[in-house]
Amino acid sequence: MLDGSSSGLGRMKDFCGLRVFAVSLLTITVTATFVSVYSSALAEVKGEGEGVLLSQSPESTREATGQLALTSTLRSVTGHSNPGIEALEQAATAAVEVASSTKSSGSGWLNPAFKDIRNYVCKYSVDGGPCRNRSYGDYPSGLKCPPSYCCSKTHMLHGQSGEWCTNKWALCNGLLYYGDSSHGGCSCDSYGNKCPESSSCKQEDVAHGGTYCECNEGYIGDGTSCVEDLCRSSPCHPGTCMLVDGQVQCTCPEHYEVNNDTVPQTCWMRDMCSDSPCGDNTSTKACYHEGPGRYSCECNLGYTSVKVEGKLMCDDIFNHFVCSSNPCGIEGVQECVDTSQGVICTCFTGHSLVKETAQYRCARDDPCLNSPCGSLSTANRCVATSTAYMCTCTDGYTVATGETGQYCAKDEEGTNYVLYGGIGGGVLLLLSAFACTYVRSGLELNDEEVPM
Secondary structure, three states, rough: OHHHHHHHHHHHHHHHHHHHHHHHHHHHHHHHHHHHHHHHHHHHHHHHHOOOOOOHHHHHHHHHHHHHHHHHHHHHHHHOOOOOOHHHHHHHHHHHHHHHHHHHOOOOOOOOOOOOOOOOOOOOOOOOOOOOOOOOOOOOOOOOOOOEEEEOOOOOOOOOOOOOOOEEEEEOOOOOOOOOOOOOOOOHHHHHHHHOOOEEEOOOOOOOOOOEEEEOOOOOEOOOOOOOOOOOOOOOOOOOOEEEEOEEEOOOOEEEEEEEOOOOEEEEEEOOOOOOOOOOOHHHHHHEEOOOOOEEEEEOOEEEEEEOOEEEEEEEEHHOOOOHOOOOOOEEEEEEEEOOOEEEEEEOOOEEEEEEOOEEEEOOOOOOOOOOOOOOOOOEEEEOOOOOOOEEEEEOOOEEEEOOOOOEEEHHHHHHHHHHHHHHHHHHHHHHHHHHHHHHHHHHHHHOOOOO
């Protein structure tokens, strides 16, 4: 019995210890839940409302919210008021989840109802910061503050230090306007005269709307007023335009330069031929500007357009031939040698290195240059062929071949033919006359012998 009682007592102590641990855990969990829910509700009261002050104290609100969340969780998990250890752990975990959910599910107002882009003078700032200028991508034109900007109540963002505008005006200093928007109270009838020159008053009679000054078309805010938007006509094209102290300031792209000789500034294309990139008059006939960063070279005879260290220029064409491309030609070439300065051509006898169509080559010497056919009295002309020359002779001369080639020689055989032909012709003429006489005589004799 004693042992049994001791054993039962031990089990009771263990159970009591376990109950104490569970209650402690539940107490810690509930306390954490209350703190979390209280912080969330306090944040909602301070920052995210619609401009309506809450009458209920933050403490009572957060306590009620935490108790309700915990009670609801306990009932949904355990179904009774005396849960076991496992049920208590589940309830504590669920209570923390509900508290976290309650903390993040605020209904506070963070942004104005209208999020579209407009030309209002300082209609919105970004995250409670100062108004942005033209360079801010969300606004196509500058959003600025006029003096004594109209604002009945400026709603501050959550976590931002600031107060309601008690005098219904937000303080503006240059670009600084530390509200997110204004709403209620203001109207164009009562405050429209506050808008600067070249602007008009705009009013939105809706929740989170307000009264704003909008620069007229062709104008842009410069911090305190609306000035003419000189960048509207894109004078810096293809560069970018900014207004600095009311003046155009251009930023030009590559191959363009700022032209300060015009009002306003412009971007003009740099003349690629202005520094004679092709070379001097010896090598270059002309340089042509063809567009941004582009030009071409027209070179003199004997020069070609090449790139040297990435720069286009005219250079001696002989410096850019190699023997594999037959720069010396295909006829009469004795030798072609590549060197660092170009190629060296050596021609056979009877050929010379000449420059034709901006290219050197071995060319055959003119065979008719020294009148090999003879003088003008003997030779009509000398005609060069691909391999030699041909002679055409005058009357009494004929083409003959000597050791150096053709020439026109006196035609001796032609003279004998004329003599022999003359003698032969005379003999034939005499024979013809004799035959005619003989035949005639015979006819006369025959006539006498015929009887009557």
